[in-house]
Structure formats: C-alpha cells, structure tokens
Amino acid sequence: MKYINHKLIGLAVATALFTACVDEYECNLQVEKPEEVAGSEYLATFDVLKSYISRDANSPFKLTANLNPSDFTAHEVAYSTIINNFDGIDVGSTTYMPATSVNDQGAYDFGGMSTLADALAGTDVTAYGGTLASYQGQRASYYAEQFEPTIIPYEPEKGRTVLFNFEADEIGTAYPMSGNSSAEVTTDPDDPNKKVLCVGRADEFASYSFAKLNVKLPEGRKLGDYVSLEFDMRVVDSHGIYGAGMKVYINGQEFNVGMNAATIGCNPNQWNRGAVIKMKDATAPGFVLPASLAELTEFELQVGTASGEAYYYLDNIYMNYEVAGTGTTVIDFEGDELGKTYPMTGNSSSVVENDPAGESGKVLHVGTESDPSSHSYPTFTLQLQPGRTLGDYTAIALDMYIINSQGIWGDGVRVIINGVEMNSGKGPGNFGCPDNAWGRGTVYIPFGTENGNGSVMIPEELKGLTEITLAIGAGSGAWHGYIDNITLYWKMDDTIIEKTPEEKADILTADMNAWIGGMMDAGGEAVTMWNIIGEPLSQTQDANTFNFGEYLGGDVEFARTAVAMARDTAAVPVQLFVSQTFEQTDDMASKADQLTTLVNSYEEDGETVIDGYNILLHTVYSKDATIQASNESKITALFTRLKEADKPVRISDLSVCVENTDGTLIQAGQVSTDDRINAGKYLSFIMQEYRRIIDAANQYGISLSGMNESSSANKLCPWTSGWNRNLFYEGVVNGLK
Template sequence: MKYKKILPILASSLLIFSSCDDNLMEWEKDPTHGEVTGAELPLALVEKISRYEPLKNYADFGIGNGIGMSLYMTDATYRKIVNENFDEVTPGYEMKHAAMVNVKGEINFTNVDAFIAETKKAGLRVFGHTLVWHSNQNANYLNSIIAPTVIPGSSGTNILDNAGLKNGTFTNWARNNPGKGITVIDNAGLASNTKAIQLMSSASSSAAYNLQLTSPNVPIVTGHNYEISFYVKSDVAGKGRISFNASLNNSYPYKDWYNTGASQTEAFATTSQWQQVKIKLAPGDFKAASTSFQFNLDLGYLPNVTYLIDVNTFAVVDLDAAGAVINMVANGKFNTDISGWSKFNGADNALSLAAAANAYEGNGAMKVVNATSDAANQWKTQIHADFSSMLVLNKEYTVSYMIRSEATGSVRCSTTGTTAHYQGDQATSTTWKLVEWKFTGNGTETGLNFDLGGTAGTYYIDNVLVTDGSAGGGGATPPVTIEKTDVEKAKIINDAMTDWISKMMTHYKTSVFSWDVVNEPMKEDGTMRSGNEGDTATDYFSWVKYLGKDYAVTAFKLARQYGNATDKLFINDYNLESSLAKCDGLIDYVKYIEGKGATVDGIGTQMHISLTTDKAKIVQMFQKLAASGKLIKISELDIRLGTNAPTVAQQASQAEMYQYVIDMYKKYIPVPQQYGITIWGVSDNSKEHEFWLPDESPNLWDANYVRKHAYKGTADGLAGKDVSLGFSGELVKP
C-alpha cells in the first residue's frame, strides 16, 4: 500500500508510540495547496496499527499464545495483552516434566494450579505442553531409577569356608533338605562370570526348613560380634530366613534384616533383583561355652521358587578381629546422629542427619545441602570432623566414603592443620559411589573436611573411614554394583511414564482439554529419534531409548485412558516446513501409532521460521498435513529477524511473512481441520528471551509492549483482508 506525503515526526521509529497524546501525529504542510487535514491524508501506519482490535476478534479458529507462566502471573501489562488478544495459552516450560517432577518422582501441581485458576478468570483455555519429550525432563530422577543398584560389601575379612561352594562339591556344607535341588551353577552370580548357589523349592514346600543348606562350623571368639552377609534373588517373589544350631541361645532369632530394615522379623523377602541380607550376632546371642556356630539357609517357605545366592560374596566377618580397622574419625556411619561433625562454612541448613531411606546402609547418613555453585571455592560449604589423634609424619593414610547426590554434583576432601592436603574434585551422581583418597601425613593434620561448595545440590555421605593401614589395612570391602537389564529398565521407565501421564491427565481432567502428548519425535531426515543422538544437556532423557518405537503409542493410550474421551491429543514437531522428509516421517509415525490402537487427534507444526524460509515448502507442508486428515495446529509460530533492533523494512517483511503463513494455513488446511494458530511469545522484551532466541525480535509486540507491524500482518491474515482499509481518515484524540 502506498502513502503520499506522510511525514510523521517520531523520536526513533515509525512504529513506536507511548501515551494517548503521543498517538496524535504531527503533519508537514504540502506546499502545493493549503492546510492539510487529517481527513485528506492516509493514516500513518502506527495509527492504523493502534486502531486494530484484539487479534482473536479477526479469527474463525482459536488463537493461542505461548507464554511464560511467571510473567503472566506477575506482569500486569503482559497479562493484559494476553487476556485481550488470545483464546488459549500454552505454558512454555512450567507444565513439563522437569518443572513439575522432583528428584523423588513427586509432582508439584501448586504453581500450575494457580496459573490455571487465573486464566479461567480471563476466559482463556490452557493447552497442555508437553507430556513426553526428550528435553526438559527431570533427567536426574529418571536416570536414578534405572541406575545400577549399589549394595554394600561385607564389613571385613571373610572367615566362612566357601571352598566347597566355589568348586561345587559342597565339602563341609550339608544339603539337609534339598527340595528340587541345591547345586552350584556357573555364570549366575552378581558378575557375569561368577558362580551362584541355586536352591529350588519343591511343589509341596511350605515350611522354612523344607529347603535347607547348612554351613560349616564357624569359629568364634568370646566377646566378639559377628556379621553374616550374602546376596540373594529369586525368579518369583520368595521368602527365607537364617536359623542356627545349638550354639546360640535362640536358634531362630528375630533379627533386623538389612534388606528390609524391618525389626523383629523372622524372614526376609526376595525378588528378581539382587539384594543383600545381613545379620549381626552379638556376644549375648551365643551360649557361654560356644566356640563355634553353624547356620542354615532356610528357603522352603514357598513352593516352586528358584533362589540364587552369589558365592563370591557369601561371608562371615568377625567384627572385632585382631587387626581390625581403626577409624580415625568418630561416627562415620551416622546410624543415630551426626555427632562429631560440624559445619565450618555454609548455610544454616547445610548439615543434618538423613533418615535410613537416604542412607547407603544402616539407619542414617550425613546430609549436606549446598545452595550455591562456586567451582573455585569448594570450601564455602564445608563439613568437618576432628581426627582422633594427630597424624604421623610420612605415614600413608586412606580416606574412604560413600557419596551420592540428588543431581550431578562434585565433592572433594581436605584436611585441617598447618599444611593442608586437598583431594581432587570427584564427580557425584544419583548413584552411590565409593571414593578413596590416599595422602602422606605431615604430622600436623588435625581433621577431615568435606568441601561441597563447587556444585549446588543435596548430598548424602555414609561410611566415612580414615585409616593408617597399620592395623591390617583396608576398611570395608568395595560395594557391589548391579546393572539393570534392558528389560528391567524398560519396565521401570514405562512405570514412570504411566505415573506421570496418569497423574497429569487425572489432575487436569476438568481444566485442560487439549495436549501435546508427544513432542519432537523425528530427526531431520524423517526417521525417528533413537535416543542415541548424543545430547548432553542435563535435562535430556530419551524415552524412546528404553521403550522403543511404541513409546508414543503408550503415551497416547495413557493420555486417552486417564483424560477425557473428547480431549484433543497432538503430536508436535519443528522444521516440518524446511524438511519435507521430516514432515512425511511424522505423518507416517502417526499412522504407525494409530495402527497400534492409539488415537492421535492432531499434528502440530511449530514453525520457528525466518524471512528466508522457503515459502514454496511452507505450502507443500500444509498440503501434506492437510492430506493426513488430522487437526492441524501451528503450534509455536515466531519469525526471526536476526537482530533485536530491526529496521522499518525488516519489520514490514516480518509482517508480510506472518500474513503469508496464516494465508497459506487458511488456504490449504480445510476448515474442519483448522485447530488454530499459536504465536510463540508476546513481545521482544528481553525478559521473554533470556533462554529463547536472545538478541532477537520475533514477536508481534516490541520490547516496550507496543504493537509492531507484524501485528497488522497477523490480524490481516486472520481477517483475510487489509482491515485498515475500513478505517476513517480522521485522527480522533483519545
């Protein structure tokens, strides 16, 4: 459209205005005739844009906006624009797994509930975004539940005669009640190449002693404590106990089994997962004249169960044996308290006792919360314990401890004294890790520090041991790490997906009626993501890697099962307009999902595009999507300009591209398939672009929340005409 002799006086840009009075344009005189009146001249573009109605008034389908939830709740200007112009809002981040699920897998609905209540007041619908994606997941939680199981080793040197088990002869062992068989088999232990005792209960087995293996005599020293430990699993749910010969005061003691933590329980439970059973015998458990004892593995409670017990780690330990390890820090196991440990540096809540659920073993652990990340100053969160005595010059010392964190973290140890020692930084994760540090004493060391200020997070520390090697060395044997099988991981992740989707759909069943169920499943070449693309982002987790191609089938079935029958369920992806192969691949995947019995209502095309995006491909994309027969949604439309300070010409081109996209959507997507268009973001304000397209200007309002030329292009596209042609030429003072 041409304008003749329009010379509005503006401070910096044709498109910027502020107060109502500023909207009154000042005009130069045309020397060819007298005074120029407003009625004789075309309206200035900025004046035209200011007179447009809200966007939603021009559309025959839903107009949505991708918003920042916190901005909507706290910024009145931002909220007013959203409420006036749109029918539907899509929270950009806050409804995703990472935002709502904590490290324990619990969902916090509080913030989204408050947001939905606010949007309901404004008459806005909320579009759920997004249930299953590879990004913005609480990857720490999801990785933790499929992480290897780390089980403590025995507490010292094994005095149990295992030779007859290792060679399969059962020398000195007695198979008193063999059930369907007690044998030693190869390659069935904790490690792939280790042996296991296989014990099979009979079909009629009903009493513990119906399947019984009896140990050799174990010598005892009066006044000493002993520990029996072994690893066990079963093909189906099982049950067992340890019983004793006449050397004990009670042959069937009720003990606190390590694997359950339940006191006063005769039996322990077994599952298909390896787990450790520990029982401790105190001096008072033995009869006064006893010099040895025997114990029985009684596994006959239940019929038709096959048990495996790892041979290499079947142990009896004399906990008070001569030369046993002497710990140079008090209270390294934290079973009842954290006495002996204090906070040198850190927040008030930095140090506390963790309950048994967060312990490596036993009834407690040391919990340390570090609120800040300062990789160069790890001492800023520092926990300290004194050594029981001054260290000796030139003697080697070993510090060992178990540690895990609720997210990826970092720890180091250091010593206090005239000259300090510093351990190198050690990476931590959600899996328990044994860390050992050796240093040579200088004779001035007074205590041990845990320095955790490098990476913010919550840490759990257990089994801290400082030894000098003079009493027989060592400390606890290393833990056993058990990797989960692919089948086990698939079940765990499937259960996690079920928990997440079922709870989200159930909770929002009366308030959210359309969802992005699966987001960005395809690669650029039109094939599916495999989960092996190598993304190292901390919030990256690939559901497809563990659940396979049917992960989306499961997701859609769950969303339908727990939501409403009339909910609109979408699959969503980007670059469909630049990679037609990807568009084809997504449509084919929808057919696959539906072929497996799920229903996909719609396809979302994000359309994060620029001025150079191929318009012909945009048309072809819409034609392909229309042919799918599904509802089609432009789900995240924005148009980049490559600068946060666009020229008037760039803004005009941006307006033309917005209008072109909308024109093509309306032209090629049949009306019954037009779900609507969502503009991704409100304005070019830097608050909206901290994480998405920084230093850009992709939106319909500028950085000061003033309508841009793009607003007019969008409205004209929605209306199917140049709306401003119907405006009066008179300037009316507000």
Template sequence: MKYKYIIPIIASSLMILSSCDDNLMEWEKDPEHGVVTGAELPLELVEKISRYEPLKTYTNFVLGNGIGADLYMSDPAYRKLVNENFDEVTPGYAMKHGAMVNAKGEINFKTIDDFIAATKAAGLKVFGHTLVWHSNQNASYLNSIIAPTVIPGSSGTNILDVAGLKAGTFANWARNNPGKGISIVANAGLTSTSQAIQLASSATSAQPYSLQLTAPNTTIVAGHNYEISFYIKSDVAGKGRLSFGSTLTNQYPYKDWYNTGGSWVEAFATSSQWQQVKIKLAPGDFKAGSTNFQFNLDLGYLPNVTYLIDVNTIAVVDLDAAPTVVNMLANGKFDGNITGWSKYNGATDALSLAAAANAYEGSGAMKVVNAVTDTGNQWKTQIHSDFTAPLTAGTQYTVSYMIRSEAPGSVRCSTTGGTAQYQGDTATSTTWKLVEWKITASGTEAGLNFDLGGVAGTYYIDNVVVTTGAATGGPTAPITIDKTAAEKTTIIGNAMQDWISKMMTHYKTSVFAWDVVNEPMKEDGTLRNGTEGETATDHFSWAKYLGKDYAVTAFKLARQYGNTTDKLFINDYNLESRLDKCDGLIEYVKYIESKGGTVDGIGTQMHISLTTDRDKMVQMFQKLAATGKLIKISELDIRLGTNAPTVAQQASQAEMYQYVIDMYKKHIPAAQQYGITIWGVSDSVKEHEFWLPDESPNLWDANYVRKHAYKGTADGLAGKDVSKDFSGELVKK
C-alpha cells in the first residue's frame, strides 16, 4: 500500500510538532522508553534515508572510516557497512606501537597483516595510523631500554683480599708488568663514587703479560667450585685474559670466554661499555692437594689501551660455601617456579611466574598484576608465603627484595599471624630497586605478604630474603648505573629508526599514506617537550629524548624506508577551537621542512560537538588551505552529550556533519582535498567502551541503522539534498 507524506500514529505524549519540516520536528523521549533509535525517526525521513546510496557514491575524494580492526574482522554486519560505504580505513589502535611492539621491542605484524588482507579483498585501502605519538606506545619497553642498568652483586661472599685496592696501596697485589701504569682512580668505577683500577698498556705492548696485575693467594676448600668476576671497560677496543699460578693443572684455561666456531677462545674483548667478565673453576681444575690459587689480570695484548676495572666488583666466591644468610622463606629466587607463594587477594590471573627475561637474575621472577588502583586498600592484591619457622621474639629481621614495575607503581609488605606489621608504601619504577624493611619480631609472625593493590600495574619481584641482621649476608650489593642524556638520545633514536624502518618496509606494498607524527602540539600552539604528565602506562614522549627534531627524524625515516610517492601526514586535534594551536602546527611543519623533512599533508581530527564555533572552523580551514599542503579531516565525529538523543538533536547533528563537509569543500581547494575520515561506524557500546562512552557521535545507531547524520553526511558529500532527486511516492515498507 502506498502513502504520501505519512506521519506515524504515535501517542501524543511522545511527540511535539514544532515545524512543518518533518526533518526538524522534536521528539521527546519517554523516560521508560530508552534510547531513540534511527528506526523511530518520522517515517518520511526514515524512508528518505533508506533510499540513499552508500556514502562513497557521493564524492570523488577519499572517504575514510576509523575502525576497530578486531570488530572489522569479527562482526560481519559491521564489516558490511564499512565495505559498502568507504574507500579507506584507518585502524584506530591495532597499528600503533603499543599494540604491535612486545617487551623485547619485537614487532608482531600478524594482526595488521590479516586486517590488510581482508580489507584489500573488499577493495579498501588502509591508512597507516600512527608511527610516532606520545600515547599508545609500549612505554614499558621504551623506558626499559633507557632505564638505569642494575648490576647484580657477586654470587656469594667475596673471599678475595681487596683491602689493598680500596686503600690504594696494592698491598698483597703485585704490579708485575705495569705498562704505562697501574693505579687506583677515585670516582671512575661503575658509579660516580666508586674506585677503579686503571691499567694502561704501553705503545709497544704486544703480549698479554706485558700489562699484568697479580691478585693475592685465595685459600680454597677441596671439592668446591669457585667463581671469579669483575666489571671492566676500555677507552678503545681492548683485549684481556686471566692466567693462573702453578696450583692449576692448566695455567691458561681458555674457558668461559666467547665461543667462536665451536671452541673456546683465549681472550675476552673490551669496549667503552662496562661488561662483566666471569670465570668458574671446578675441582678438577686444581692440582691434587692444592690449598690456594692465584690469578693474573693480563691486559697487554694491544698497545695504547687504558682499562678500568671497578674495585667493588672484583670478587672470588666459593660457590659451595655454607650460606651466610638463613632465609626464612623457602623460595625467594623463583628460578623456574613460584612454589610456596599464593594469591590471598586479587584477580584470578594476578600471580604467575615471569621468565628469565623479566627476572632480576636467574631463570625466573614472581609476576604480579594488579588491575585496579585502590590507594587505601593495598591488600586487595596480596601475595603470600609462609615462613619456614616462626620468627624469634625480640629479634630484628631484615626483609629484602628486588622489585620493578612496568609503570610507576607502589609496594607494601606486611606480615601475617598475631599483630600484623606493615611496611610503608614504597614507590616502584621500571628500574629494578633493592628494598629493605627491618622489623622486630613479636614471635607470632607466620608469613610475609606483598600488598600491591595501591597502584594498578604489572610488578616483578625477585631475590626475596627474610633473615636476621643484614639481608645481603656477604655478597656485594647490586649497583645501579644511570645512562647519560646522550646515551638515552642515542638509544631512543635507534628505537625510532627500528620501529619506523620496519613498519615502512613491511607495508611498502600495501600502505601508501601514513600519520607519521600524531598530536605534537600543546593547546597554546607550542611543541610538546616531554614535561607533560606521563602517568598513563602507555605514555612515552619521544620529544623528551630527541628534542624538537624528533618529527624531522620521523619524516625522514618514513620517506627513506617507504615509497617516494607515499603521502605522509602530521595530525592533531582541537585545531578548530584553538587557532593558536593550528598556527603552531603550521609553523612546526615549516620547521620540519626547513630541516630536510617532507610533509605532504596536515590532518585535523575534528572531534567536535554541536556547540563548536563555526567561525573558528572556517578560519582553521582557511589557514590550512594557505599551507598548500594536502588537507585531511582525519577523525571526524560529532558528540551530542548523550546516548539517548532526541530527534531534534539528531537533526542538528546531521546539519553539523553537512556543515563541516560543506566548509571543507568550500575552503580547501580541490587539489588539496585528500579526503575525510569519519571516526567510528556506529553508536554501539562495543565501539565506545573507551572512546566517548555514553555518547552517540556516529552515522549509524547502536543497531547499525542509518541515522539522520547519514543523510547530512551524504548531502554534504554530494553538495546538495540528494533526496530531492528521488522520484515517485515514498513507499511504506
């Protein structure tokens, strides 16, 4: 049955007609009715919208859509809308550093490879989003590579006589062949306050023994294994070995150095970076009846090399000596298991074993994940272990552990049994930290807890000791070495090159347009410099370490490793509301190009609302057009402040979508119009869990029904009211 100018019959309490134009009438929402959907718009408007062609039909420039790669791959209805209506897709998260880079800096391409294959089969292009940003980074990895180096102490109590070294007298040490000189230098060791042995080879040095320092005799126990270790570096590439006295069966045991071609080599190499040298002597290495041994540091292979050996790290350890520390916990090393530890409180997956890569030392660590920040209830994520025996009343114990977290965090220890004792909250970071807590036992303590509920995050714990007196018990304490600003710049620069080069190379034949730099500006139009808040776990400021030229480097790398014809964009938000920010971005583009980078286009995101200043919007387009660059509306959506908009709000949203597109086409010359990307598909909660929750900013409603905004967008793209060309009567379906 055909009808003309149909108005649906609806209870009068739900509808107030304020205009003869059915597109502008207001529809009040019954409090018990819920969200107004596209299906409930006036019938004539619904009929009109249903007869529109797919959006991409109405424009010649690129019409894009910012989408969730997972939704596209898993939701057929969602995928169908994207395929039918758009030319290009931008994966909203899955192509970013945080999504693709793991804790080792390795890139997992599979998700995006599968996504590109699926979109390509549907005839869609993919826009690369985004190479360099301060958010959505694997900040844990990036911070870890510039974190201070924490060097574990020796494996046990040092039995080597180093008193003469620390005194600077070399008492009991022999400088047999001093070369240019062997001396003790203050503040030259691993830390700024530690001593170092300085050994300089002569201009004619050629034999290992041409520069030789001999250690004192060390008493040994028959049948025991021993370890010699120290940290060494040199001003230029160097070479050294250890040789031994007559109590060893082989005075030159080529063992424990680098294995080249399947055989042990004689010497270790040195460089300008501190490195550990370690050699183990087994009982079979000693002659029968030996009661001591002596070793030589032989560094005379090469001429004109100056070596430094940190005095605090040169040690000989009896690996089979009785422990000097009695740990009241059965398992504090976590080498391959977390036996003895259990989750008292927290999520199901709160406690697990971390592999060696995330251990302080050894083959494992305890990993604890706390999902929710609750500063007043640290116990809500709580990991426990029983003591091997009750603590002795009146005795002081030291609780000692190493801890780090993937982002700034907080830890507190507590005891169980009797009256609990509580450690003060202790800050954690991405760097391993030695924490000690001293308690005087009441005799009722039954176990130890790690309370990690204060700050959400992932924590790694290793080397947990509860003992009387000093927890270290003889082994040398760990040493922390900060990297210099120059070292951090080099490391982060290399990380950027690794990331961009691999992304551009891998997608060279499938992605031809990229957001190279995202959101570089502060609201006042100045450049972000890394001093902004970094509380988010995925926040990392490239500019903090690489300076103003970080974007110059990024654009040069993208061009170097991509195609010469790739379109490379810089992208930012609020340019329509902060014209000073727009001006700042334009000036930064000029700066990038003055330094040799090439920026093809500028993206303006335009996450706007109905109240966004239209005059400023026009001025933004005019300013961007004046750059001569390609201009892209990169992330357009229009929020309404509710997930239950009235019909009038939907009509206003449609009009605003049309206005934005009209102004883009009016003020951006056709040759500079890269295109428009609509950010998101629908108002479904699946799309708005993190972005604009409880909102309705998109062109389809929560049920994938076209909204009034669909018509406004299509009319804007077409440059006219498309529905006026419809012929015949509207048909009720």
C-alpha cells in the first residue's frame, strides 16, 4: 500500500481529503501548516466512527471519548469531532476533584459542570460524569485543619492589690526609714483633701534612705503571683530626680530597676501617676523576683530614688498580680537534718549545712577545699507536682554561692535528668553569680528548643515523667560552693478539646454531601451516569489522599454513605458505577476479582445498589510476541471475570501505548507505521473481546482516553495533533464493527 502526504488548506481541500481531516464537520481551522498524514486517501475512505457501531435500538452501548468540558463548550474542533464521531463525552475521573474545585472563598465550585450541562441541552450528546467519592483527589490538608483540636488558652487570673494609699493614716503618722531622715503622712500638695507619704525633709534630705512599708498580702496571694509594682511619685524640685536610680528592696534584698525618677516619668513638682516597675522582667524599669522570695505572704517593701538628697512624695502603692496557672517544685533543704549528705554523680561530696552568710537557713555545701567537685553534681529524687509531667515544666533555677572563684566559669551549668546530661552553655559567672556571696535567683535556665545560650532542651522521651532523678551544678573541673532553692517552674496548659470520632464523621459527611449534592445539582438532568466510587483498590498515598473510611466505619460504610447521598440528591434517576484503573502490568483477573468482591460487600445490606463497573483500561502493545500474547490473555481474563459479575460494564480512558522489546515505551511521534497498525489491531482486539464476552445488555460503552495525540506522549489516538486521521483510526473502526 502506498502512503502519501498532503497539505491541508482549509475548506478548499478536496472532499475526500476533507473527510480524512475533519470528518465532515464545520472546522474552524482556516489554514493548517503542512503536516505528515499517513495514508490520507486510504483513511478518507472510512466513515465517521459512530457509523460503525453495531447495536439495536435498546442497546445501552455508547461510544465516547475523554474531553475536558471547556473544550466541548468552546464549540471548536474538539466539539465538532465529538458531534460527528461519538455518542457523548466522558469528563474523566480527574477533571473535577474536590482538591482542585475550590473557589477563593473555600467553597466548592461547580461552574464547569453547570456550563457543560447547559451546553448538552438540546443535543443528543450524552455525558458521563466524574467521580463523586474517592480517597484520591481530596482536600486532605483541609480535613486535617478541620480535625485540629479546639484550644482554649488558659486565662490568667488578674487583679490588683492596694498596698498603701495612706488615707486611713493620721496626719503625721511616721513610717520607719532604712537610714536617715523621715517618712511622714501629710496632705497632698496638690489636694489638701488627700493624704500622701512624704519621704525626706527640706532640712534633712533622705540620703540613700527609704521608707519601710510592711506588707501583708490578701489570703491566698503570695509575692510570686505579682508581676508589677505600681505607684504615684512626686519629686520636690529636683531632689533625687536623678541620683543612682530607682530602687526596690524586699526584705532588705536590693533590686536596681534600670531607670531613675526622671526616666521613669517624674518631673519636678508634678505627680507622675501610675509609674510601673516590672517584677518578672529585667527590662527597664524592672527586675526578676527570685524564687527565694516568691512564696512570701508578708514582707518589708522599700521603693524610691537612691540619692544623697532625696525628697519626694509617694501615694497609691499597688501590686498587680497575674496568676497564669503556674507553680513551682522546690528543693530548699529546710526539712533536712544538718549533716545529711546527697549522692554525687562522681567525686567529692554534698552536705547540708547552715547558710555561711546567715541569710536563709540550711543550704547544700558541694565539694571541699581539698576535694572540689570535678564535673560531679549532687543528685536528688524528685516527685513532680501532682497532675503535672516534666513536659509541663518550663525552667529550672537555683541560688549559687561560689567559694573563691572555684567553678565560677567552667564550661556550663549542667542539668542531668534520669542520666541525660544537658549543658546550659553558661557558667555561674555568666549567669551573674558573684564570688564569695549569694547569687539569689541568678541561675535561671529555661527549657527551650536547644542546649546552650543559657537554656537546655528536655528530650521528648523524658517529658511524660512524673518522678525524676535530678542532678545540677557547675560544669567545672574544680567546683566548690553552696547551692539552695533549686526550683522547677511549671505552667498550666491551655485547654485542648480534641474532636470526637462522631464530630470528625459529621465533618466528613457534611463535606461529602456538599460535594456529591453539588455535582448532582450541577449535572441536573443532563448527566445521569457517574462514578460513585473512584479507585477503591488504589494504593496511592500522596498529598491529596484521604481515607474517609477510617472515620466513617470502614471502606464499605463510606461507599454506602456516598451511594445514599447521590440517590437522595439526584433530580432524576441516575446510574452509579464503581470506577477502577487497570494497567497492562496488573494481574487483571485477580484485580477484577478484588473489585467485584468489594462491590458485593457494598450491596450486602440489601439497600445499596451499584449499577455497574467503569473500567479505566490502560494497555500496552508489546513488540515482544510472547509478552503481547500474555497481554491479550489478560484482556480476555478481565472481561471474563467482569461478565461473571453480571453488571453493566463500561470501558473508559481506553489507551494503547507501544513498548519496545526492552520494555521501554515509544513516543507516539516515533512509532513506526507497522507498529501503529499493530497497536490498532490490539485496540480492535480489546474492543471486540469486550463485545464478544460481556453480555449485550451489560455493554454500556467504550470511551477513548483521547481523540488527538501528542507526538511527545506515549498513548496513541485516532487523530493527530492537527486533527488528521491516522492509522490508529482504523483500529477503532475495526473494533466497532
């Protein structure tokens, strides 16, 4: 047979060649560039495809092809090809999927299906709808978001405690001073009806001397609950407005807040109302209240400006509390007998003794002058707060007293929990501990996301512990000193309300109903055949895979739910198919058995009805004769199994690729004439086996994967990219005869 090529020049081409190109329909191609057309004259002798279909008036058989609905509604070449050659279109199983059909507002967009339904009105073109339910093509990330627990942040208890406003005091009431001068209640210089406290006098300024204010907190409150100190201050002229800065003393312990009276907001002879000093934040103006003072309910407070000539008024002294569900677990040695020893992780010793500074009762003496601790740490067994785990704890702190600089730097304070050693990366000196004096609350180690920079990271495997073995100390080859008030801080978690299984099921069924109902409404009366379940045997796991059955009672209940929704929302009677892809490499007979067994399980309730099978068939013509014989036997076995199921069967997405003897696929543009003819014969064989084996009443049609091929793709199609028939067209014709 001789094959020749032709140039297509639109409507001027001869009738025979025109038929080979566009199958007697009105074409929008005005001029087409020269293109290789194999056997144009021979191919022009064939009629349009649907003329070859052998069927009676009652046959359900439909010849369709995959086509994006937008190409159909465009009324161009693809539309005309469908109208003249096919009974309808198959929108494909992946054209409309939940994962790709969401508008900017997050709602499903069914506009494409609605437009298609409108375009089908008034035509005899049928449309096979897309997939209504599947584990694939889903909004998996959206469902994960919907399943996230409701988190109710812990709301801290907040309030204010009025310490002093002096209104109940008599004029002239004196408060003790820490040094010289005086502090007396007097009238407000701006309002004689109010009382304030005057610190210092014109004839004797307060020289680094402060009023002593004895505080007793309300029942249930302790000093550690408070986050700030608030007061009104009025400096007389400029006496003490600068000086050495504002100071706070609690039980004699000094805190420098980092600002003077001027920078905290005072101006000469004017009230600075509501000056605030933070008590849990060292950022000026502020300081960090040490753990050793946190439990106090009564204490002596001093606040004012440190100056050699201070003279000022105070009023409305408050403290603001914020109880954020926090607490501490403390080791303070006060309950221990003097001389009690604690085990060490290595050398040296640790013994309970009296505080050498006489400040805080009992402390732990670690190491000795002659035998300092060498990377060895005292060890404690600690029961955590009831109801709390180690994961609830946020930090650890301790007081340290370094003797003669031994261990003041080293290579980092260590925290060891159940044998897991963590290095804060900072020595006692880096934390601010002095030499031969107490550093109260200076070593504060947050539990962070890494070890170092003053923090340690608690490993995940330790966070569930309720009792721990704790060791802590200076990482040094020669550490000698005292420790006290080892304090672990915990915080109450936010309230986390997990979604119940019932709530998750409700979320999914509502979304399924929105998708299925929306698709059915959009298809209206024009689309009456659908894939109700898509790819039930798929093992694909990707970003768009979501297992509905895990939440809806299993795969079977998922399918039954989908079927019920579809039938309830359909405007007209619909036919619902289960769709599954079969690859040439599959054991097709075994896979068909799995599919039919699964469908039977759907219907065991006596209510669910599956109308048929939609088989997406991806085949390969092999140039290896032995392999090709096996390929053909698989096709026969597949249809034999499906016949036994006694349900309607559609073959859809039907494609043929050509495979070399080495197993590699050949691009369509590189397929030889002989190979194309043989691939067409294989297509004919597949179609004829379907017509031969499947009962005529159950032959619901064949749908081609595509109409025109891309030379760089692998699958063959009846038309070229320029809409010329090629030799594969003959394979379709012979398959239909």
